[in-house]
Amino acid sequence: MAIAALGTVVVDCPDPAALATFYAELLGGQTEADGEGWVELRGHGGTPLAFQAAPGHVPPKWPAPDASQQFHLDLTVEDLDAAEAKVLALGAKPLDTGDRARAWRVYADPAGHPFCLCAC
Missing domain, CATH: 3.10.180.10 (2,3-Dihydroxybiphenyl 1,2-Dioxygenase, domain 1)
Structure with a gap:
């Protein structure tokens, strides 16, 4: 029995909205921002992706x-x-x-x- 399931792959980056838009164009889906430096890509049919602000990336x-x-x-x-x-x-x-x-x-x-x- 597995201990966990893969929920989301999170990518550190300098501009979460811009990178999420790039992957939305590439994979399909829609972006959803939380206003706190976190943007999720939803509805693309694969493992969820999220993009997190990383100052100094x-x-x-x-x-x-x-x-x-x-x-x-x-x-x-x-x-x-x-x-x-x-x-x-x-x-x-x-x-x-x-x-x-x-x-x-x-x-x-x-x-x-x-x-x-x-x-x-």
Whole structure:
């Protein structure tokens, strides 16, 4: 028997509303702010995401064998090229996208957190 269930993945960032909007555009759903530096993404059909204000947030470095990437999200897509164009238009930055034969590509969200687009 499990001790707990995963309730929400919380992402530290400098601007919770902006980052929640980025992920709402990427995953669908609606943002809901509490006015205290916390914004939740609801209705996207996956594990709940929340974004928390973190003054002094320092984005992870990728790749950096001497530093932690903290976490990353693997997001499944049907068409890597089409999804790439859309996430770049939303403000994502490419981190590791050179090998076009590979079934995944790595990007950073606007706050610098890495995420992968993975072909399903």
